[in-house]
Amino acid sequence: MLVHICCSVDSHFFLEKLQHDYPQEKLTGFFYDPNIHPYSEYQLRLLDVQRSCKKLGIEVLEGEYDFEAWMQAVRGLEKEPEKGARCEVCFDKRFEVSAKKALELGENKITTTLLVSPLKSQEQLKKSGDAFYEKYGVEFIAVDYRADGGTQDQSRVTKEEQLYRQDYCGCIYGLTMQREQQERLMDEMFSPISKQILPASIEERLAMYKKRMLLEDEGIEYKIIKEKFLNYRQFNFKLIKGKKEVIPAYALTYSTLPRKRAQGQIEFEDKNIHYFNREEIKFITLDYFNSLCNSEYKNIKELIFNPPNFDEELKIRASIESNNYALSPIIVVEYLIDAKLTVAIDAKTYEDTKEKLIIL
Structure with a gap:
């Protein structure tokens, strides 16, 4: 049959x-x-x-x-x-x-x-x-x-x-x-150009279920559990100088803006962190980013298409923010700009559940 x-x-x-x-x-x-x-x-x-x-x-x-x-x-x-x-x-x-x-x-x-x-x-x-x-x-x-x-x-x-x-x-x-009907984000359809594996994504589950098959082949006991967490998806991001000039930039994960746009300029610097005068936005240079994650990115485009993994980005954010629950935008640029800037971020944080593999 x-x-x-x-x-x-x-x-x-x-x-x-x-x-x-x-x-x-x-x-x-x-x-x-x-x-x-x-x-x-x-x-x-x-x-x-x-x-x-x-x-x-x-x-x-x-x-x-x-x-x-x-x-x-x-x-x-x-x-x-x-x-x-x-x-x-x-x-x-x-x-x-x-x-x-x-x-x-x-x-x-x-x-x-x-x-x-x-x-x-x-x-x-x-x-x-x-x-x-x-x-x-x-x-x-x-x-x-x-x-x-x-x-x-x-x-x-x-x-x-x-x-x-x-x-x-x-x-x-x-x-x-x-x-x-559920009023839920259809995050199954997100496919970042960076190919970064996002939390609670199908790709993350696929990697986990492949690992569990290896554990079974080796006779190693495990459990799959679920845990609740605050998830994040970034729809788009843009940094604009003046009215039209788009500046190469990268917004770290969990960067959010309540109204999706903020205009202003960099006001001061402290310990390699450059503070914007609107919406608690922070800027760092690509050189400083490289020092934080022990990387050698030559330009922002390289960072966009081949970023660190999601957990590594969280570590970089934690090294900059003293608050574990911070959602302030952290923006990486090749060089600092002394001019009026528009930061446009369309992103969403939301309660979610994901699976986790525990080796016993």
């Missing part, structure tokens, strides 16, 4: 149940999910599915990540709600590819772990599966593992196996609507 897999949270419990109920069937997992966005999230879910299937002794195959073809398939359905017409088209596309893969492998039965997801309509799934049975002759096995406390059992298995528990279905349209 070919089993279409969407994520480890659904698949681990689902595959365990199939192994019990269909002991005569050789199960093959098929991870085909071009709807998952961004690609780093796709990589993370695939990684955890591969770990899960390895633990269960089930081979898993990866389908093509044909995201552009998926986007074309759901065009015009972007505003459809969860369990709406977009989801139905999405199922159809994934079932068709799964049915063809089953035929290619000589299988005559398919099913999908989407059946166990509380976010999905089982009726929609059965309708799509039955349609492809008629078209391809591949039988769709529609099992209901949600009933009789199944959802609670699934939650228990997820916790026991320390599976990656994503908090959105997968597609960019569902994510957008969900974050709008």
Whole structure:
């Protein structure tokens, strides 16, 4: 039996149940999910599915990540709600590819772990599966593992196996609507040009889950916990001299302005810190920045495209600010400017939760 897999949270419990109920069937997992966005999230879910299937002794195959073809398939359905017409088209596309893969492998039965997801309509799934049975002759096995406390059992298995528990279905349209309803920043879609790994980002989680697999290979015990913290995202930053001249500059992480803009000039200097006469803004030179982080940046552009990691920036900020909770802008420039300046920072701090790996 070919089993279409969407994520480890659904698949681990689902595959365990199939192994019990269909002991005569050789199960093959098929991870085909071009709807998952961004690609780093796709990589993370695939990684955890591969770990899960390895633990269960089930081979898993990866389908093509044909995201552009998926986007074309759901065009015009972007505003459809969860369990709406977009989801139905999405199922159809994934079932068709799964049915063809089953035929290619000589299988005559398919099913999908989407059946166990509380976010999905089982009726929609059965309708799509039955349609492809008629078209391809591949039988769709529609099992209901949600009933009789199944959802609670699934939650228990997820916790026991320390599976990656994503908090959105997968597609960019569902994510957008969900974050709008929650009034939450859609920080999953941030991708800094610096490639800096941001706290609570998908990239940070991906690195952590790769590390946990190495720990498991080495037999080292660990726990994944969650912790609350104050997160930060910078949308854009600009330093302007006079009316139009943009000056190369870099704003350290956790630099914020209440009204996004401040005009003034540097007023005085103390111990290599240059103080602006508005909004508690501080300036430091690139040379001083290099001395603080033991780096050799030659210019601001180099710093922008290859900054220190996030934790290193926090250490630099802490060496400048005496207050651990300071959100004052700290701006790095190649040289100091004795002129009227406009500092424009659009950034946000917000309460958030992130995962942490503890080695026991």
